[in-house]
Amino acid sequence: MTTYDVTKSDAQWREELTPDQFAVLREAATERPWTGELLDEHRAGLYTCAACGAELFQSGTKFDSHCGWPSFYESIRPEAVELIEDRSQGMLRTEVRCANCGSHLGHVFPDGFGTPTGDRYCMNSISLDFTPEA
Numbered sequence: 001m002t003t004y005d006v007t008k009s010d011a012q013w014r015e016e017l018t019p020d021q022f023a024v025l026r027e028a029a030t031e032r033p034w035t036g037e038l039l040d041e042h043r044a045g046l047y048t049c050a051a052c053g054a055e056l057f058q059s060g061t062k063f064d065s066h067c068g069w070p071s072f073y074e075s076i077r078p079e080a081v082e083l084i085e086d087r088s089q090g091m092l093r094t095e096v097r098c099a100n101c102g103s104h105l106g107h108v109f110p111d112g113f114g115t116p117t118g119d120r121y122c123m124n125s126i127s128l129d130f131t132p133e134a
């Protein structure tokens, strides 16, 4: 088990997060595509973890993947996220978690075609907070 800097009980998380946030961040649910508030966010700024506030992505790495979820081609720092093999739902995928608190963010796929890394970090809007540049 990974040890996170931020560790809270499910009861604590339920107090701090909305039910929808809890389902995604703590139970690895996926928000419905094309519904996220950050999907069409194109301003310059910083994306942080909605659970713990850790810095996760910069606006310059966000790209329009047409998949229905906010997509980035790389995290702000490699150590900002934790990548975990996910064999649920009959698929082999790579789950992306916040390395600071272990909350579920989404999955990363090797189909970020045309991006500098070739990766597509497919994130749930609800897992992220956005702060526009001043």
Ligand SMILES: [Zn+2]
Residues within 6 Å of the ligand: 049, 050, 051, 052, 053, 054, 098, 099, 100, 101, 102, 103
């Ligand atoms: Zn976090």
